Amino acid sequence: MRISDPNLIGRLTELRVELRQGAKLSELTSLGIGGTTDLLRITKHETIPDLLQLLDANHIPNKFLGGGSNLLVGDGELLWVVLQLVPPESDVVLEGNFAHVDAAADLGRTVTFCAKRDLGGMEGLIGVPGTVGGALRMNAGAYGMQIGSYVREVKLYRAATRQIETLRGHQISFEYRHTSFAPDDMMLAVILELPSKTYNEILKGIRICNEKRRSSQPLGQKSAGCIFKNPPGASAGRMIDELGLKGLSVGDVRVSDRHANFFVNAGHASAKDMLALIADVRERVQKAYGVALENEVVVWNA
Ligand SMILES: Cc1cc2nc3c(=O)[nH]c(=O)nc-3n(C[C@H](O)[C@H](O)[C@H](O)COP(=O)(O)OP(=O)(O)OC[C@H]3O[C@@H](n4cnc5c(N)ncnc54)[C@H](O)[C@@H]3O)c2cc1C
Structure with a gap:
């Protein structure tokens, strides 16, 4: 348009x-x-x-x-x-254990900025690309932690009231890759309360998470992270892997050989190819396990 x-x-x-x-x-x-x-x-x-x-x-x-x-x-x-x-020049400001972060701030840089000032808790989020606002929307998390645990206040534009408002942490529910924000809420800034830890201690945690990612994810390839949410008590990646679908492809999109829940763009893939592969894998999992996989990736196709 x-x-x-x-x-x-x-x-x-x-x-x-x-x-x-x-x-x-x-x-x-x-x-x-x-x-x-x-x-x-x-x-x-x-x-x-x-x-x-x-x-x-x-x-x-x-x-x-x-x-x-x-x-x-x-x-x-x-x-x-x-x-x-557009992120402001100074997108993270610390006040004791509270980090005031602009939603446009890069998530990884925010984690390291806080870590260097002895504020931890978010080690698992290192390696999750994107912005702090995007992480809030989906309640990004990994390795047993999620950003929602540290949220004390969110400034947001609410389409329902057409106003900028502030929500306290207890007014928001954060679940596995799901939040109570309305689909058209626009997160603008957040206050996170982070536990004090020494930089060395945080660095140790970051290195462990980095190593886990490196050994299990196709980091050098174009992807959107996990395509499907894990169904309760199960792993979408494991089911796809058990069906022998690693390497399955449509056009230039393929199920990663490294992590079966990552679908990678191995060349000049189109959305049409990606949607076809998602539909195919979902159908095979449904047939084999009776489980309807839900997208984790957000699709903007209409
Ligand atoms: C290699 C790789 C590894 C990944 N690993 C993980 C992982 O371990 N854990 C995990 O949870 N995710 C993971 N992801 C997925 C992704 O990085 C996260 O979901 C991330 O938080 C998305 O943030 P973003 O800013 O890129 O959002 P976008 O992709 O730009 O947007 C995603 C959705 O959030 C909305 N949104 C974005 N910003 C805002 C805002 N400020 N206000 C309101 N809505 C907004 C968009 O409208 C859209 O609906 C991974 C992705 C990749 C490529």
Whole structure:
């Protein structure tokens, strides 16, 4: 979708929104898949209510992009524009055991920034790409920890009220790859309360997690992490592996040889190929185990 009305472009400039016309989503997602649309980069949180109202008034549908590491975006010219936050210069500010973090901050850099100042707890998140906002949306986690455990407050734009609001930690429920945020809530900033640990102790934990990732995941290849959520008490990857599906491919998309729940783009894969492989694997697992696998990857295909 393209924004061409000069009045609208002028209004976006007034709202300090950077317009990047014809952005390729394949260059903004870790899978390297996705078509083209206009990208609107938001530099001031306070302008979001006016921006969303402006887009609504002009009938411009939109989707919100974090770091693009959990996304499968459709091919070709996309029917919506994409919004993204620009991180401020200083995106993590510490106050005792509390870290005030902008949602656009890089998750890995946030974990190391805090670690170097003797604040730990998030060691398992090292190696999870993307932004802090994206991690909040999905309650990102690994190796027995999840970001939700440390959330004390979230500043967010709520489409339901068209306002920027603040939620306390106890008002939000964080479950396995699921949160109580509304689908159109836009997380803007978070306060995390992190336990004090020495940097050396945190580093030890980080090294263990890094090693586990390196030995089990196709880190050098384009992927979106796990395609499916683990069903209660089971492992989606193990089921796919047991069915001998590692290496199964459609076009340039294949089930990773390293981790059966990672589907990699081994060349110039399309969303169509990826969706076909996801459907095929889901059907085989359903037939063999009677389990309907649910996507962990977020699909933007309509
Ligand atoms: C190699 C690899 C390893 C991974 N390992 C893990 C892992 O161990 N554990 C894990 O949980 N995940 C893992 N992931 C998946 C992914 O990195 C996480 O889900 C990450 O938190 C997504 O953040 P993002 O900023 O990239 O979100 P995006 O992919 O940009 O967006 C994902 C969804 O979140 C929404 N979103 C993003 N930012 C915001 C915001 N500020 N406000 C509201 N909604 C927002 C988007 O609209 C979209 O619906 C892995 C991915 C890769 C590629």
